Amino acid sequence: MPADLDEKMNRYGELLAQAVDAAEIAPPEGTPLHDAALECEEMAVSYLEDGRHFREQDDPVNALASFSYGHAWLDAGARVGLFDVPTEGHLFTV
Template sequence: MKIEELHLLLSAALEKTRITVPPETALWACAKDQLAMARAYESDGTTFAGRGDMVNALAGFFYAFGWLHFGCAYGTLITDMPIPPCPFIRPCRRLPGAVSGKLTEKSSRYERLLTTASASVTCAPDPSTPAYLLAARTLQVAYASACQGRWFLEMKREEDALAHFSYGHGWLDAGVRAGLFTIHAHREIFTVD
């Protein structure tokens, strides 16, 4: 998938996304946060793309999708589209060779970031509660994204690797902000404080 197509898919999804919970409630604050973060990273990705920085644009758009999909899974956001948008329907289009050094560095750094982040949290809800199920699902998404990303690195598909690492970290970061996890190490890599 071209970055331009990814951007259009994300923009269309965000335009049709709304908050599902009543205003001025705790869940409304979470939903507002999730939507704001998805929009902020869509905006950042747009800025990067406008400057020709497709590596950071790619990372920003997939991170935004992670926040959006987490919010939909949490039930605080809904996208009024016939089929929920999936950024992984096609492989990422290869970026120009001129950015290969930056792409290699960024995908390696984001792999370490996601691995470190996943190991730095524990599920906060009691295992007998529904909230625990979402926390466990969020960790599954993070772990699956890390595994997919590593596989793509082995296949020399660094664009797809970066996409998976960014997406997984978006999910995990959103879960932390929603209160589903206790941070026991590396607090600075999460969007808290």
């Protein structure tokens, strides 16, 4: 069982890191939607950092949760148009 958890934790960590790199803020600067996109991006990056910290502390459950929450922020933002994201591939569900 722990091997499956470690594999999933690492897979989700890599998925979030790739998604952070791929997501581009869509709304123009100076608009409330641009500010919302910045906040979503900040949350995703914070969860990525938290997940990496938990992984270093040998806490795969909290690492996986952090990576999952971080990706949810980006994926939800992409669905409502805050981010331009690739429509092909496995990074987003748009």
